Amino acid sequence: MPEGLELPAYARSLGLSLTGGEEGGMPILTVDFGPMVEGRPQHFHGGATAGLLENAGYAALRTALLAAGRDPLLKPINITVQYLAAGKSQASFAVGRITRLGRRNANVTVEAWQSDRTRPIATAVMNILMV
Amino acid sequence: MRSPMNTPTPRFDAREASKWFFRHGHTGWLGLRFTDQGDNWVELELPWREDLIGDSSQHVLASGPIISLMDMASGMAIWQTRGTFQPVATLDLRVDYQRPARERASVKGRVECYRITRSAAFVRGIAYDDDLADPVAHVAGCFMTIGADPREANPALGGGGDA
Numbered sequence: 212m213p214e215g216l217e218l219p220a221y222a223r224s225l226g227l228s229l230t231g232g233e234e235g236g237m238p239i240l241t242v243d244f245g246p247m248v249e250g251r252p253q254h255f256h257g258g259a260t261a262g263l264l265e266n267a268g269y270a271a272l273r274t275a276l277l278a279a280g281r282d283p284l285l286k287p288i289n290i291t292v293q294y295l296a297a298g299k300s301q302a303s304f305a306v307g308r309i310t311r312l313g314r315r316n317a318n319v320t321v322e323a324w325q326s327d328r329t330r331p332i333a334t335a336v337m338n339i340l341m342v
Numbered sequence: 343m344r345s346p347m348n349t350p351t352p353r354f355d356a357r358e359a360s361k362w363f364f365r366h367g368h369t370g371w372l373g374l375r376f377t378d379q380g381d382n383w384v385e386l387e388l389p390w391r392e393d394l395i396g397d398s399s400q401h402v403l404a405s406g407p408i409i410s411l412m413d414m415a416s417g418m419a420i421w422q423t424r425g426t427f428q429p430v431a432t433l434d435l436r437v438d439y440q441r442p443a444r445e446r447a448s449v450k451g452r453v454e455c456y457r458i459t460r461s462a463a464f465v466r467g468i469a470y471d472d473d474l475a476d477p478v479a480h481v482a483g484c485f486m487t488i489g490a491d492p493r494e495a496n497p498a499l500g501g502g503g504d505a
Contacts, residue, residue, distance in 0.1 A: 224393040249367040257432040258410020263483050264409035287405045291436040341451035 216273055222266040225259065229270070234306045237271040244300045251309075255332075256299025260323060263305045264335040267289060268319040271307025272339055283341035288316065296332045301325055303332065316340050353419040369414050369474045372407055383454035383467075384418040386411060390448045399483040402442045403449055405479075408469050409437055410480045415453040420485055423455040428487050430463065435483040443478045447471040453481065461487050 216238060226247055230239045242248060242256055242263050250256030269285060276282065305323040321335040360376035363369060372394070378385040388394075388403065388411040396404025413435055421427050443449050452474070453467030463485045468477040 219404060220393050220395045221406050225406070246367055247371045250369075251429060256410065257413045257435070258372075258397070258407070259368045261413070262406035262433070265409070286442070287439045289436065289438045290409070291434060292409070292432075293434045294432045297431065297457040 214297070215277060217265060218270070221262070225262050227263060227266055230304065231236075234292045235305050235308055237274055237308060239306045240267045241302055241304045243302050248298075248302060249300075253300040255303060257265055257292075257294060260294070260298050260303065260333050261290070261292045261335070262304055262323045263279060263324050264333060265337065267305035267323070268307040268335060268337045270316060271309060271321070272312075272317050272319055275309050275312055275317075276341075281341075286340040286342060288338040288340050290335055290337045292333060292335045294333050296330065297323060298323075298332050304328075310336075314341075343345065353425045354427050355379075356418045356422050358393075359418065359421070359427065360362060360386075363418075368410060372410055374411060374414060377450060378452070379422060380454075382423040382456070383452060384415050384422050385450055385452040386415045386418070388449045388451065390446050393438045403447075405437070405439060408443075408449055408451070408479060409435065411449065411451040412437065412453060412467055412469060412479070413483075415451040415467060416455075416465040416481070416483050416485065419453040419455040419465055419467070420458065423458050423463070430485040433484045433486055435463075435481060438480045440477050440479055443469075444471050449478055451481075463487070 227242045230241045232239045248259035307319050307321040310318040317339045321329045322331045323333045324331045356379045357376050364374045373389050375387045377387045394407050449469050451469045453465050455465050457464040465483045467481045469479040470477045
């Protein structure tokens, strides 16, 4: 886990945390199921899943930037979330992958899953501006 | 989903539904509030809160809760348009951020359902802080109804030709 990687206030209050594990050098985030993330009974709210994906995307980008000795301000340009399966009442995980790291912008893809890493419940593509 | 003839289901009303929707769960934790509605749109408000900021150097709402706001307003716009509460699943949701929300500002999300079929619904909307003409974000999404598989519908009971 890279030194200096911190989750923002929103991520922490939503109950997200770093598992300490990684995939492709990028940190894995997790959130337990509970009232704060519940939409329809016993399922994740789509917004909570998006919050997990988005934060995993930022964590991946921060990790890549730290490795490159860069510390820019990150501004979201857009995010597209695809929901693939209902998020059930159990822990969810997510990890980001940098598709392209440019000078001014980055393209990041993120996957979220639950008990089976090979069956994602949601994916996201994010474009992030770095200033 | 059919009710007995002597107890007609009241038409879905976003204002009424908000009274129990936002009491618990993710949207209750965010503190979402109902603000306004039309025939095919719903507007909700996400109050500003210190622990929802996205960046410790700025007193600005994170983008994550704005997705939650727009996702919820989308679902409610669909029920408002359809007139009934029928669970929907988000297929995809795209958010284009136009600018950060203002410091310590709450954000409103107004979403309209511009097309609805038996199994799918399409929405678009904007998130803004004080001027509808100066949005914080634009969103577009696609939803599917769950619980009622249109392939099992009996065409004799009024099945239409749409998807």
